[in-house]
Amino acid sequence: MKDTLTIALSKGRLLDDALVLLRKAGIELAESDTNSRKLVIADTQKRFQFFMLKPIDVPTYVEYGVADAGIAGRDVLVESTADIHQPLDLRIGYCRMVVAAPKAAARQNYRELSAVRIATKYPRITTEYFTQRGVPVEIIPLSGSVELAPLLGLSDRIVDLVSSGRTLAENGLQVVEPIMDISARLVVNRASYQIKRKQVIDLIDRLAQVVEK
């Protein structure tokens, strides 16, 4: 059995913050590697192996145990419903998941409508959110540039992540209501937590110490 712990990292908005956090925890990745197109990277002391993945794929790799652990936003964790441990809130990648709409639509309470049409990258969360409120929802599943959908008349509203709110504002959208707060979590495969307990607990402890309080 190999003793290296494998860790799935999300490329994109989370990566830089995650690398800073790992470095503070004494786990260094060479810049020549992180700036390259390599998908499998070892840390400089070769104790860990990192996989560079699309954020939405991180929970899957960890659920199947291909990666022992991973760093993923709460958005993709909730959306994927992967059956994995989530032992640590890393307090990076803060943002909110919200319902947003163009100004005119935002003024109208969607609860008064017979149905809403929502463009989103998060069909599962969106469906649950609206059905819990008794509003039938038609999902337009998109994989990017969700803000464009209401502008072109593809949907009435969107469900997406907002951090500064600039993208929304620049596209003439405003927040209708928040759905949940998002931050990144350390996630761990169930079997790895048991079989590689020492290494996993060591990783959790190291990161817990450097997470901003």
Add this chain to the structure above:
Amino acid sequence: MKTLTQIPLGTQLLFGKAAKKRRRIERTIFSVFEHWDYEEIIPPIFDYYDVFAKGMGAELEDTIYRFIDREGNVLALRPEFTSLVAKSVATRLADQPKPLRLCYCGEVLRYETPRGGRQREFFQIGVEHIGGEKIQADAEIILVAIESLKKLGIRKFQINLGEIGYFAGIVERIDFSQGDLVKIKKLIDLKDTAGLKAELERLSLSERRKNIILSLVHLTGNSDTIKTARQLVSNEKSLEALENLGALVAELKKHKIDEHIAIDLSEVRGIDYYTGTIFKIYVPGLGFEIGGGGRYDNLLKNFGCDLPSVGFSFSLERLMSLEN
């Protein structure tokens, strides 16, 4: 018609090498069961829904395939074997001398999303030990599990032992609503300390109780974990659970299998009928457990015959997926 050639999600077809491998695994395991005097029982694939509903518990109940017969009775495809075996023992086999050692192999059906090692139709092979002395019986079936794995050539594995009574004792005297308890269990199961902290805060528990529940999340390790766990509690039920677990560990020590045994008191999820010892078996390289089981001392009572019992099963699909 499209459905003529389509395959329903979560079903499988085995042929050629795979079918041979599967039968070989079954025969190997059955030879071990037989050696330990377990007799095969072949229960029906469907029975009345009520037979299963209670034992599965609120969380898994929804996964049962149910249907209505022509008289209007609610029936169900078996989602597990233990309830069927318990029913048979409490009725047809009530007169047989105890302990009863029974084994089974066959498909079970649950409506689950096929992913992460789960199928809708999957195969279990396992044993039930009914009406025996508790610690002895627990130890015996764990030894049966270990021997089965070894006979299959699986040398590296870990058996995580837990005790349902430990957590039950802790929450027993807290006034949780059913919904709150489900939420707390789920957060413990996810090891989501942050979420758990927030939830406990909301329920305004005492500092001491909050700390016990938060400590539970990482109560895993070697036999020292039992000592740590003992320091946390003072209620009788939890203490008794730890005593049982300690006795089981001591019993297993006699058989020199320490390297395979770990303690996990954070395990709070799963089928509702478990009452005492529970365990899960992990093999390196597989992201989910390969089998597991536990003690169900109250299940037979539902069928009118009060006998302590314990059992376990392996997932045949997951055994198949291991490299030789």
